[in-house]
Amino acid sequence: MSNELDPLSLAIRLRAPQTLQKEHSTPLYLTSSFTFDDAEMMRAAFADENDENIYSRFSNPNVDEFIAKMCMLEGAEDGFATSTGMAAVFGSFMALLKQGDHMICCSSVFGSTFTTVTKFLPRYGITCTLVAANDKEAWEAAVQPNTKMVYLETPTNPQLEIIDLEWAGQFTKKHKLILNVDNCFATPLLQRPVDFGADLVIHSATKWIDGQGRVLGGVIVGRADLIKEIYLFCRNTGPAMSPFNAWVLSKSLETLDVRMQRHCENALQVAKALQQNESVSWVKYPFLEGHPQYDIALKQMKAGGGVLCFEVKGGVEAGRKFLNALNMLSVTANLGDSRSIASHPASTTHSKLTEKERLAVGITPGLIRISTGLEKVTDIIADIEQALAAAAV
Ligand SMILES: *Cc1c(COP(=O)(O)O)cnc(C)c1O
Numbered sequence: 323m324s325n326e327l328d329p330l331s332l333a334i335r336l337r338a339p340q341t342l343q344k345e346h347s348t349p350l351y352l353t354s355s356f357t358f359d360d361a362e363m364m365r366a367a368f369a370d371e372n373d374e375n376i377y378s379r380f381s382n383p384n385v386d387e388f389i390a391k392m393c394m395l396e397g398a399e400d401g402f403a404t405s406t407g408m409a410a411v412f413g414s415f416m417a418l419l420k421q422g423d424h425m426i427c428c429s430s431v432f433g434s435t436f437t438t439v440t441k442f443l444p445r446y447g448i449t450c451t452l453v454a455a456n457d458k459e460a461w462e463a464a465v466q467p468n469t470k471m472v473y474l475e476t477p478t479n480p481q482l483e484i485i486d487l488e489w490a491g492q493f494t495k496k497h498k499l500i501l502n503v504d505n506c507f508a509t510p511l512l513q514r515p516v517d518f519g520a521d522l523v524i525h526s527a528t529k530w531i532d533g534q535g536r537v538l539g540g541v542i543v544g545r546a547d548l549i550k551e552i553y554l555f556c557r558n559t560g561p562a563m564s565p566f567n568a569w570v571l572s573k574s575l576e577t578l579d580v581r582m583q584r585h586c587e588n589a590l591q592v593a594k595a596l597q598q599n600e601s602v603s604w605v606k607y608p609f610l611e612g613h614p615q616y617d618i619a620l621k622q623m624k625a626g627g628g629v630l631c632f633e634v635k636g637g638v639e640a641g642r643k644f645l646n647a648l649n650m651l652s653v654t655a656n657l658g659d660s661r662s663i664a665s666h667p668a669s670t671t672h673s674k675l676t677e678k679e680r681l682a683v684g685i686t687p688g689l690i691r692i693s694t695g696l697e698k699v700t701d702i703i704a705d706i707e708q709a710l711a712a713a714a715v
Contacts, residue, residue: 333391334576338383350569351383380557384568388527391575392541395510396523401543402553403568407506407526408434409561410540414502414522415439417555418548419470421447426464428455428474430481430684432504432526433671439473455483456615458493465497475504476513477619480631480667480691481684482606484615487622491519500548506530506658511582513623521545527571529658530628533581534574537567581660581696585628588702589694593630595703601640601710603688605632628694629657637687640713641666644690647712650697650705662695662702 327335338348356375358364367374375381389401404410415438419425427439429452439450451464455478472494476485487503494501502522503515509530515523525531527539540563542552556562563571586609593607608619609626619626634640644666645653651664655671665671672685680686694702 329394329397330579332394333578336387336391336394338387348384348387348569348572351378351565353382353565354378378565379560379562382562382565382568384565384572385563388539388563388568388572388575389541389543391572392510392525393543395514395575395578396505396543397514397516398523398543399546400549401541402549402556403527403563404540404542404556404561405563405567406538406561407432407524407528407540408438409556410524410526410542411435411504412438413552413556413559413561414524414542415443415448415471415473416559417552418500419443419448422468423447423471424449424451424466424469425471425473426451426453426461426469426499427472428478428485429453430455430478430483431473431475432479432506435473435475435504455485458489461493465499469497469499471500471502473502473504475507477507477608477627477629478684479507479629480665480689482507482608482613482627482629482631483684484608484613484619484622486615486618487513487515487518487520494521495519507627507629508623509578509582509627511579512586512625512627516544518622521548528656530582530585531571531578531658532574533578533658533660535656535659535661537570539563539567539571582625582628584696585694586625588696588699589628589630589692590626591699592692592694592702592706593626593632596630596632596706599707599710601635601714603633603635606630629691630694631689631691633686634688634690634710634713636713638668641688641690642669643713643715644709645669647709648705649708650701651692651709657691657693659693660696662697662705663693664706665691665693667691 355377366372385403393401453460501520503520504524506526522544525541593610596605607630651662667685
């Protein structure tokens with residue numbers, strides 16, 4: 323495929339080599355292993371002297387197609403795809419860190435990532451300092467002689483804080499640290515961390531990349547030397563992406579650009595409507611004026627993304643009433659679906675924490691997170707407004 327095409331066109335046209343059937347859409351390669359013409363060819367494959375597929379835990383045409391598209395969209399040299407986003411997060415840590423190493427992590431990261439760095443990595447002698455997203459002095463103060471990696475998400479979940487990627491790139495370069503960015507909320511369409519100096523970029527492909535709430539998947543792209551280590555770790559320990567999921571996700575990338583445009587337009591309109599609503603004390607969306615890091619969001623993102631959050635007046639009880647009163651929006655834990663989703667962290671995902679612990683991670687009592695879908699925005703706004711009216715009674 324000509325590299326003169328725009329990356330957005332390549333994300334649509336790039337494909338695994340056509341077979342003798344001349345099929346237009348890439349076939350599904352549901353095979354555990356691949357055959358060899360002779361012993362010499364098999365020997366050479368195992369000696370890494372050729373690019374032949376050996377076994378689908380290592381590589382597979384559907385998975386390779388998905389990785390190639392992701393590398394192109396993110397501007398990255400190489401990549402590896404995993405069964406879930408968390409397998410990508412964990413694989414990037416375990417492949418590159420060892421006993422005695424230290425990492426710095428943004429405190430408002432995805433819940434399972436938080437558990438991994440605070441509960442599991444310390445068992446293997448890998449320590450982690452958590453720092454608030456925008457406390458630059460704390461990031462500086464956290465650097466130790468054994469620090470190897472900086473891990474962050476932007477926008478963060480669910481508070482949608484924005485971390486300045488240009489600053490993060492300079493910070494990690496100065497201290498010679500690996501910059502590992504979870505780009506799930508922005509997608510490569512809205513923000514490319516590699517352009518700001520990120521060494522690795524991680525996605526939960528389960529979210530906006532699939533975009534229809536069907537399959538789980540993850541991917542790590544970035545510097546070829548680091549991906550080589552991650553590949554060796556993952557090919558041996560087994561978090562491979564299934565060919566079926568890769569096929570679904572690769573197809574999804576063909577529509578990511580148009581989907582994200584609509585998701586972002588809808589989210590901005592919902593955020594603006596909520597600003598006018600008397601039952602709401604505040605609304606947060608990266609491209610809404612008044613967001614604390616509005617200028618940084620404009621600098622590094624093409625649009626604000628599909629997620630917004632707001633505080634319903636009346637605390638936990640009002641939050642519960644709001645969820646119960648919704649007619650169209652789904653009440654579910656996922657995000658990044660064509661169908662709009664509402665969640666109330668204080669009574670669900672974060673209900674086991676104390677109020678004080680919740681506030682420390684930015685979960686206020688009436689916080690509602692909306693993942694804006696692709697429905698007509700008038701229907702999304704109408705459902706949210708009638709549920710707010712019901713919650714206010
Ligand atoms: C969902 C999510 C993950 C984990 O991905 P899974 O595919 O569910 O394993 C990691 N980071 C962020 C920001 C997420 O939203």
